[in-house]
Structure formats: structure tokens, C-alpha cells
Amino acid sequence: MNPIDDETLQAYVDGELDQPRAARIDAALAHDAALARRVQQARDLRAQLRAAFDPVLDEPAPARLSALLQPRSAQTEIPATPSVLPVDGRGISTTRRRATRRWFVPGAALAASVALLAVALWWWQPGDDLVRMQGGQSFAAGALTHALDETLASEPDAHAPVAIGLSFRSTDGRICRTFVLRSPPARAGLACHNDAGWSLPVLSAVTPPEGGGELRQAASDLPPEVQAAVDARLRGNVFDAQQERAARDAGWRPLPSLRGAGKR
């Protein structure tokens, strides 16, 4: 077999080879250790670049940048149900006014403010064991972890405390899922699976519909900061029922590089 040149090898790793040529490399990998090593090195480089730059996605944006994206007439475009943090049952109108300003802050800045919110929620509800802090990051705990691990959106349970929305592969290969905590105070968030569990880049208070109706799930009415966090990570489509089940059965392990491994 002819030696595989660097450009072909990189096209293989980046998912740019057509199926027959990719299949030939697949076959060669089984008995060519040197080739396997080169493929691994190219994959490692990709992974390390992502590891070096993807954290930027979760950094809060400087105010000078967010300010450029503020609408001139913000107050007229506010959706009807902004996220409101029920602090103590009073002062809703003032928190609502502040919350509406958050509406237009870009996702990364929100991730930071929402992380603070997560800390606050955790602090105010010591008995509510759904969020734990580790190394300055929020992670799912207790029933939330269980729901993220086990629940399939394709098999919804209207009485479960946690509703699962979308599941998808993040740009960094990790699997992320949106969820809604139904028990008051209702919260919605995004969870991404990693070695330490389900990290929560976004957790946001949700206002139940007026009139005290049941909080509907989930995917269709995500708070905008959660939607922005999804948009920042989503590449391709969200999982269908079959992919969701397969991902669960695989323990939510990160899928190999989108382009690199789709062929395997």
C-alpha cells in the first residue's frame, strides 16, 4: 500500500475524505501502527486546540462588547416572561425590571451571571441538593444528575421533577442536554457531561406561565440565556430519539471529533 501523505491523513482526521478513501485508511489503521500514531497525533492536536480555546465560550464578555449589542429601545422589546428570581415573595416588580436588562446580555456574560445565580440558588436552598459547586463551577447533583443520566426526552414523564429537553453534541465533542426543574422555584439550564459529571454552564430562573398553569417543558420555551448557551455549542442537529438512547447507553461519553470519527 502506498504511504499516506500528510494532506490525505489530515483530510481523514478532519472528516473531509470521501467514504471509499476513508474506508481504505480505516482498513490500513488496523495493521499499520505508524499510521495509527500519525492519526492519533493529528487528533490530539485538534483536541488540544479546542481545549485551549473553547473555554473562551464560557468567559463573560467585557461590558464594552455587550453594550454594543444593546438595543436602543430595549424596553419595548421585552418578552412577556423574563427570568425572575423569586427572592422572598415580594419585590417581584423590581427584580423583573432588573431581570429584563439581562435579557439582552450575550450568552457568555450570562453564563457568568447565571453561575452566580446558581450559587445563590444553592445557598438559599441548602436542602435542595440539585446543584453542587466544585472548583468554582456548578455541577448537577442528586435527582438532577439522575435525570440527566437516565431520562430520555422521547419518554417524558409529566410527574418527574426534572424534564429533559434537547440533547446534542457540543462543538467540543461533549454531550449537552437542556433541562427544566419543575419544582418551584422553576429553573432551566444546560448541562454538559464531562469526567467530573454534568457541569452546568447555565442555570436560570423560569417564570411559570401566568395563571399558575403547569410549567410546560422545555425545548420550545427555553429562557433566552439558555438558548444562547445552546446556540454557542450546537453544531449540526439535536439528537433524535435513537441518538439520544445510544448516547445514554454509551454513558454520555464525548463523541469523537465530528469530522474525524464519523467514518469509523
Added chain:
Amino acid sequence: MNSSDAVREGLIPLLPRLRRLARALAGQVADADDLVQIVLERSLARAAQWRPDAALDKWVFAIARNAWRDELRARGRSQHLFAPQEAGEMAADGASAQPAQQLELTMALAALPPDHREVVALVLVEGMSYGEAAELLEVPVGTVTSRLARARATLQAHLGKDA
């Protein structure tokens, strides 16, 4: 909704990815956010040129790449946006300390020629296909491929020692 509102609203969810791309291009956090500011201002100023059927992210990333090139030219340092000894400051500059190997990698990336750095940023960091990157850069796909292969070889040489 007029086009300026549409672009502004579309930019909000794009901001994290735009900042990531700018970081890969410009290296230092402060330079990268200066670049993002220029990009946001230009995108809003040119909102009328954006056609809603075109993907906003690619349109904005093209503006980012061109703004970065303008910036390089204005500084008259086409090879390095900042001197190599300044690169060490990135560790203190960043929101969190990078592992040593990542720091080495970002420094190696910052030392690449601009032609190479931009294909790495677009394909390996942002995740564009070769064809999408070629379209954005207005070069043939083969040029993207060969630049990317050479950039990889350089970066790999920095990592290969301890791999």
C-alpha cells in the same frame, strides 16, 4: 424588524464564538477583544449589506478575518501580532491559568504566519469545513489544505517532543 436590529440580535448568541475565533487569531485577550469590538461595530455599520438568507456567522467571521488582517497591516508586523516574549503574558492575562502544554500550543499558534494561523483558527478552532474556509478566505480549497497541513506540521513539532 430592520436589518440592523436583525444583525444586532443575531450577534448576541454569536459573541462567544466570535471571541473564541478572535482569541485564536489575535492571541492576547486584550487584542482579541479589541478585534471583537471592531467586528461588532463594522457588522452593525454594514448591517444593510447582510442578506437574511446568508449565514450570519460566516458573514461576521469574514468581517473578523478581514479586520484582523487590517490590524496586522496597520501594525506593520505581518508575522507577529505581538513579540514572542509578550506571549508569556497570556497566562496571566487569561481568565484561568492554562496548562503548560496549552500555553505552549497557543504560543506556537501565535508564531505561525498569518496565512497559516487563520486556517487553523477557522478549521480547527471554529470547526469550519475546508470548503467553508476556502470560501471565506477567497482561495481554492487546495490552498486551504496545503496551508493547514504545513501549519499542523509546525504545531505538531512543538507538541511532538512530549507526545
